[in-house]
Amino acid sequence: MEYYDEVFLNNCIIAEGRRKRPRIDEKSLECPFCFPHEGVVILENKYPIANEWSNPYGQHDVVVDTPLHNELPKDFSLARWEEILFKIQKRWIELSKDEKIQFIQVFKNFGRCGGASISHSHWQILALAEVPEFVQYQYKHYNVKQDCYLCEIGKNASAYKILETEYFIVCSPKAPRFAYETLLIPRAHYQHYGELPEYILKEAALLLQKVIKAYDILEPHCDYNICMMGGALNQQLNYHFHIKIAMRLGNMAGFEVATGCFINMVSPMKATAEMKKLLKE
Numbered sequence: 510m511e512y513y514d515e516v517f518l519n520n521c522i523i524a525e526g527r528r529k530r531p532r533i534d535e536k537s538l539e540c541p542f543c544f545p546h547e548g549v550v551i552l553e554n555k556y557p558i559a560n561e562w563s564n565p566y567g568q569h570d571v572v573v574d575t576p577l578h579n580e581l582p583k584d585f586s587l588a589r590w591e592e593i594l595f596k597i598q599k600r601w602i603e604l605s606k607d608e609k610i611q612f613i614q615v616f617k618n619f620g621r622c623g624g625a626s627i628s629h630s631h632w633q634i635l636a637l638a639e640v641p642e643f644v645q646y647q648y649k650h651y652n653v654k655q656d657c658y659l660c661e662i663g664k665n666a667s668a669y670k671i672l673e674t675e676y677f678i679v680c681s682p683k684a685p686r687f688a689y690e691t692l693l694i695p696r697a698h699y700q701h702y703g704e705l706p707e708y709i710l711k712e713a714a715l716l717l718q719k720v721i722k723a724y725d726i727l728e729p730h731c732d733y734n735i736c737m738m739g740g741a742l743n744q745q746l747n748y749h750f751h752i753k754i755a756m757r758l759g760n761m762a763g764f765e766v767a768t769g770c771f772i773n774m775v776s777p778m779k780a781t782a783e784m785k786k787l788l789k790e
């Protein structure tokens with residue numbers, strides 16, 4: 510089960526098997542993702558956070574998005590980004606058919622500060638029989654409001670708006686925890702990844718390609734996370750699907766560990782202005 514401490518507002522999943530997972534940086538014969546394949550391949554995670562015997566029950570996949578150990582996402586073609594998003598959605602839908610699954614988190618950890626233990630580019634899909642407590646809190650907060658907060662951002666001019674496209678608003682959050690944190694918000698209200706139509710995924714692929722290229726110009730070889738925000742299968746927990754991209758210039762330090770308040774070295778005003786310039790090119 511997910512551990513939740515209502516006094517300290519902490520939550521965690523205990524996954525002791527994860528300690529044994531290998532750390533692979535340089536090209537290594539032991540890299541589990543270096544096997545002959547083309548394009549994007551989805552595998553079972555050998556060191557799962559959750560599986561069919563764990564508590565909570567779950568499934569944990571790895572998505573290897575390149576056959577080449579040293580190919581970087583900043584150099585991926587648009588066709589590759591599209592293939593990634595389409596294949597992950599197909600798997601998302603398969604996993605959602607398991608009646609026990611309540612929540613599916615799709616994320617990419619890139620680089621040590623992004624939390625990646627293997628440098629060969631990949632994503633993870635974690636499907637769980639429980640919705641994490643903090644996520645439930647966020648969903649409830651959305652439901653309290655008459656109007657969806659993210660639908661409103663689409664309608665109103667925001668100081669932190671980076672770009673408007675046919676189907677997306679791209680912006681910095683008001684209180685970004687990470688440098689150049691960027692949100693890709695579909696203008697239309699979809700609850701989760703599984704619902705997104707093909708034209709939305711295609712535009713998301715183009716925007717992800719642009720953001721990751723921009724990150725590399727702003728901070729060459731930087732680490733980052735990409736998170737698909739949504740995921741609860743229960744329609745009672747209403748949410749507006751969006752994608753969060755966060756540059757990781759360092760790890761969580763003592764102040765963050767102590768207070769949950771993050772120190773960010775780039776203001777949202779500066780991030781918005783710089784990203785605006787780079788994304789328009």
Ligand SMILES: [Zn+2]
Pocket residue numbers: 537540541542543577578629
């Ligand atoms: Zn490899």
Ligand SMILES: [Zn+2]
Pocket residue numbers: 657658659660661697698699748749
């Ligand atoms: Zn909405």
